[in-house]
Amino acid sequence: MSRVSIAQPDVTLTLDLEGVIRGASLSEAMTGEELASWIGRPWAETVGEVGVDRVKAMVADAGAAGVSAFHQLTQRFPSGLELPMEYATIRLGGGAGLVAVGKNLRAVAELQSRLLAAQQAREQDYWKLREIETRSRLLFDASSEAVLLVRADTLRVLEANPAAIRSLGIAPGWDVLREVAPRDRDAVQAMLMRARRMGRVPGIMVRLGTETVPWTVRATLMAAEPAPIFLLQFAPAGLVAHGPPAEAVQLDELIEQMPDAFLVLDRDGVIRRANRAFLDLAQVGAAARVIGERLDRWLTRPGANAVVLLGQVQQHGSVRLFATGLTGEMGTEAEVEISALLGAGAAAESIAMILRDVSRRLSPQAPAEDPLRLALADVAAQLGRRPLPVLVRDTSALIERHCIEAALHLANGRRTAAAELLGLSRQSLYMKLARYGMDGEGEAGREDAAPGASD
Template sequence: MSMTNLAQPDVTIFLDHAGVIRRAALSPAIHGEALDAWVGRPWTETVEELGSEGLQSLVDDARDSGVSAFRQVNQIFPSGLRLPIEYTAVRLGGDAGLVAIGRSLQAVTELQTRLVEAQQTMERDYWKLREVETRYRLLFGSSSDAVILLRVNGLAIQDVNPAASRVLGGSTGAHRPLVGKDFSGELVDGERDVFHAMLQRLDDQGSAPGILLHLGAERAAWMVRASRLASEAGSLYLLQLTATRELSTPRQSADGGVADVLIERLPDGFVVTDRGGLIRWVNPAFLDLVQMPTSGGVLQQSLGRWLDRPGADMGVLLTTIARLGVVRPFLTSLRGDLGAETEVEISAAGDLDSDPTSIGILFRDVGRRLPRRDNDERLGGRLTALTGRIGKGPLRALVDEAVSVLEQHYIEEALDLTRGNRTATADLLGLSRQSLYVKLKRYGMDQDTITDPGHRP
């Protein structure tokens, strides 16, 4: 079942103090169920046996303290339908009994299933990584790319291949004397802090843009990118060195290459694809995001290979570009070849207003942005405050207030998920945009700073 309307509870059950159902109602999201068979039965008999004890505790808490905590159970409907429902209960006062309000967690369950599948995929990737590690020695020595392995603690050189040995000034056949030396001692004084800052960002965020270092006796300029590598010897830094003359070869533009150089040095990933999503060009920052050492491993590959939802996200991207020529920022994740997952914000543009032949895509790492986590605490406080209204108004008014509190809570949650986008919020809640505006005004939220790129006055 899809999330058609999060602005109202999916299940509302009125109980006596013993937990026996007096009456129940469903939202339109759950249709085709007649709940008359529940009336007169203990609520605990309408859920799976494993959840009945927790449900009884929920009833006891609501009866004794006025409001209960949230509990999740598998609700069994008269037709035999089973849905995961999260309930909370509120005491209504006097002999009015209790009201239990629940929302369907089926969408959450589907996400958890996807998480389990992703974990299994990561487990398979781990064993693939071990297989790659066993073949490392054969490839390491024959690689034409300069590669250096550093110990994380102390930055001592663990190993270098012949190409890197030539860069640092050693002989091709005797690169072992470099092993054990402090790599920082190979750097120019003014570049040590830059190098350490790159490693610190790599440790904190899992990736870092490449930097320019001057190495060897001649202090030639090299573009250096770093990644983390697990091995039997412990955690290592893997440095890949690319001569700047190689980087400058493909730069051809009307302004003498300045634009390409700037894009290549961007800390955000940048990719150029054809209309079908095949990669034509990437900058080093994107290679870091997808944990690829060189561009040769990504060119002519589908961008969807590294997207968290290849079919869905690539479909949205290519369809929107073909129709409008641009894509406004939206969130997704990139999955690196070594298992790292990075939350990114994508924006893109084509070379034509519609049906472009080339597409430029920018990936910004937003994984360190912290979402708001205080809505659940506020909801608990609002529901607790309702207990003070018991006896001061009719039952219907108390129920309406409880429903309004939950409705406002779910609207706030949806606004958080869409980062304040009203159009996307209305779609997520299953409301028209006008209905959402009415509810925002009702709860005094219409003056908040909320974006609405889809609205046209």
């Protein structure tokens, strides 16, 4: 026969219908307390002040419904001991009275206390780890040695410190093997394979970039989630023989001291170099916060954003006096003129760009004379008079029309080129021109061939 264990209450009280104690017993876990002095006393007199109302409620509920809900209270024993208890009261048949059964919550309270202590310890460990991570990040950014963190499975750059971005011209997201000269790629792959087995390997000499500048690179394998990473440390192969020429150093200093903002980007619009003037214009404190970011983070004006600018540069090779607005990290907008040049030869994948802040030479009335801003102001004036969906629809139509006009202006009226700038098919552009009444000769500029024909 199997045995069934029944959990016994720690305190059992027999009560009359008024809540007066007629009998009391304790479990074996609570021996040593004499409860004879409780007999004949109201149960409410043996609990803490907070529990008086709860005792009265349990007695009333059990008398009316036969059983009460569980309530927690502090039970005061004759010896002076006070324990947290959880009680429920049950009515006996007929006029036999009530039974109150209580469970000692000291073990639960201890568990809760331990849990709280564990949570506090875990939080302290978390902040210690954050402090260590912050220190590591500061050392990583402040290091004069070029350092890359490369994902081991894809060999793509996860992070690059400012020295690596400045010296190597490598930004996060790039394939590190593509930056190595073809003749040295097998040696780099062999070094990384040894690093997988041994954890750390001596350095080898490799050549980077189109200029095949020699560097000494060391690899260390580090555990990380979801995949291990390589820590690659780069140092010039020869400080004297292979150091940068004096002319290059002077040119770098001149670019850094230029009063106008200067950028070097790749064809995707990712910033590879920025001088101090651009950092001030973008309201950023350190170059590491802009290197690897896309230019469209700051150039967002409809019809004159970074996508339009880069499209013009790649189509024509250069752009002069491209007028737009640059929004800084603090929300301040500056009117800028941009001149950009697509590189050639070894620099064919790079775009050099100069941004000049022209806000001071624009009259204070100039922003108010912008047709788009005037039209948007008219829409905003209708707030409260027209439903919000109608206002949103009108605003979207105004911006769309403005972007089409700007694209046609940049494309000298050629609709096919304007459609490419807008990311639309030519047929879609014709439909939008007809919708806004811009399909006439006066508004659309020089006509292309009929839809479906080649330009």
